Amino acid sequence: QKEVEQNSGPLSVPEGAIASLNCTYSDRGSQSFFWYRQYSGKSPELIMSIYSNGDKEDGRFTAQLNKASQYVSLLIRDSQPSDSATYLCAVNTNAGKSTFGDGTTLTVKP
Amino acid sequence: GAVVSQHPSRVICKSGTSVKIECRSLDFQATTMFWYRQFPKKSLMLMATSNEGSKATYEQGVEKDKFLINHASLTLSTLTVTSAHPEDSSFYICSARDGATRNDNFGPGTRLTVL
Numbered sequence: 293q294k295e296v297e298q299n300s301g302p303l304s305v306p307e308g309a310i311a312s313l314n315c316t317y318s319d320r321g322s323q324s325f326f327w328y329r330q331y332s333g334k335s336p337e338l339i340m341s342i343y344s345n346g347d348k349e350d351g352r353f354t355a356q357l358n359k360a361s362q363y364v365s366l367l368i369r370d371s372q373p374s375d376s377a378t379y380l381c382a383v384n385t386n387a388g389k390s391t392f393g394d395g396t397t398l399t400v401k402p
Numbered sequence: 403g404a405v406v407s408q409h410p411s412r413v414i415c416k417s418g419t420s421v422k423i424e425c426r427s428l429d430f431q432a433t434t435m436f437w438y439r440q441f442p443k444k445s446l447m448l449m450a451t452s453n454e455g456s457k458a459t460y461e462q463g464v465e466k467d468k469f470l471i472n473h474a475s476l477t478l479s480t481l482t483v484t485s486a487h488p489e490d491s492s493f494y495i496c497s498a499r500d501g502a503t504r505n506d507n508f509g510p511g512t513r514l515t516v517l
Contacts, residue, residue: 335511394445
């Protein structure tokens with residue numbers, strides 16, 4: 293079992309729809325959770341961080357964390373073609389390295 | 403805020419030469435920096451964790467003598483690819499951990515091509 297698992301994708305949604313990206317992790321000691329967006333040929337860009345159970349909203353993005361289920365998700369509302377990218381889930385225990393999932397590629401079709 | 407720079411952004415070199423890549427945190431102090439490598443359409447692969455003032459911790463399978471890492475200050479880490487070969491051609495990305503926010507901030511990456 294991988295330490296951080298994401299939907300294998302690719303995920304395709306129409307413009308204006310909600311895109312839902314999921315991630316599960318195996319280390320119960322994990323304390324920090326991140327979502328990054330990576331455009332082709334570019335480095336990852338942090339879009340959301342979440343540390344406690346519940347929802348965290350930032351504009352069109354909502355991160356949801358459930359530590360009991362070891363699950364973290366990212367919702368993108370009103371998806372735009374510019375949201376088309378690979379989304380990486382990352383988890384760390386604060387003191388150590390971040391562990392990344394393999395990423396889910398999202399395509400938003402106009 | 404939380405800007406990380408990398409230099410150079412792109413380098414082409416001949417087989418057998420060494421290449422140094424710099425990673426700088428511009429507006430925060432980074433006690434820990436990470437070096438990743440990414441091949442086309444593949445996921446990020448952590449190469450090593452670099453702590454200021456101490457030796458880097460390398461991931462399994464990463465050759466310490468080939469990928470030299472130095473973290474001399476709280477804002478600068480360098481990765482030197484020694485005696486580069488075509489199979490070392492890749493996208494090298496650093497990230498710097500901001501102790502205040504716990505966020506890892508990525509540099510823009512360095513695309514290395516070894517001929």
